[in-house]
Amino acid sequence: MRHSVVAAIRHALMQGRFQPGEALADVVLAAEMGISRGPVREALLVLAEEGLVVHQQNRGFSVLRFTKEDLRQVQQVRAPLEILALELARGQMGAGQLDELERLTDDLCACFRKSDAVEALRCDREFHQLIWSSTGNPRLFATLRTLTAAYFTYGFAFQLGREDLSEALIERQHRMYVDFLRNRITATARECVAMHITVEPAGRADACQP
Numbered sequence: 503m504r505h506s507v508v509a510a511i512r513h514a515l516m517q518g519r520f521q522p523g524e525a526l527a528d529v530v531l532a533a534e535m536g537i538s539r540g541p542v543r544e545a546l547l548v549l550a551e552e553g554l555v556v557h558q559q560n561r562g563f564s565v566l567r568f569t570k571e572d573l574r575q576v577q578q579v580r581a582p583l584e585i586l587a588l589e590l591a592r593g594q595m596g597a598g599q600l601d602e603l604e605r606l607t608d609d610l611c612a613c614f615r616k617s618d619a620v621e622a623l624r625c626d627r628e629f630h631q632l633i634w635s636s637t638g639n640p641r642l643f644a645t646l647r648t649l650t651a652a653y654f655t656y657g658f659a660f661q662l663g664r665e666d667l668s669e670a671l672i673e674r675q676h677r678m679y680v681d682f683l684r685n686r687i688t689a690t691a692r693e694c695v696a697m698h699i700t701v702e703p704a705g706r707a708d709a710c711q712p
Contacts, residue, residue, distance in 0.1 A: 507545040526563040552651045568656035588691040590637035607676040627654040
């Protein structure tokens, strides 16, 4: 049950149902879901460990305030790890896995076209996690998954709001990864990641919510 409760609350967070900093009362959530408080509290603790909600002793749980500065810091750390992941995954992924990356890219573009942010987040997360899990380095996979948990729940909204973001750009970013992994292009992993991940200078990232 805990897994389904975690998934349900995570989905609500991705939908933007709660405001940044809003309190999450386990008794209220339990009543809405028609279950006891125990599984809800356990789920909130899991989400707190993932960095998606904040847990303060004697003050309960609240929605994370994910700012553009948080996004900048995540992307700054993520970029070199993503380069390593691409380099390690190249030559390790089978035809079926590469075809799955192509399918996820198609689905991501379709979701962007329909303005379905929740499904776009899911597709993008699955795209990258498939690459990370193919590196043969479980520590790298776990680090990237933990590091980007808040990004794929909150931070992607910043990316969706970019004026320069288009379906064509999203497709190009993801096809470039796939082409690199299929050995179709001469671009380096660093060049692929530079196309995909933007790290804003520290002075330019303001701290507003999407």
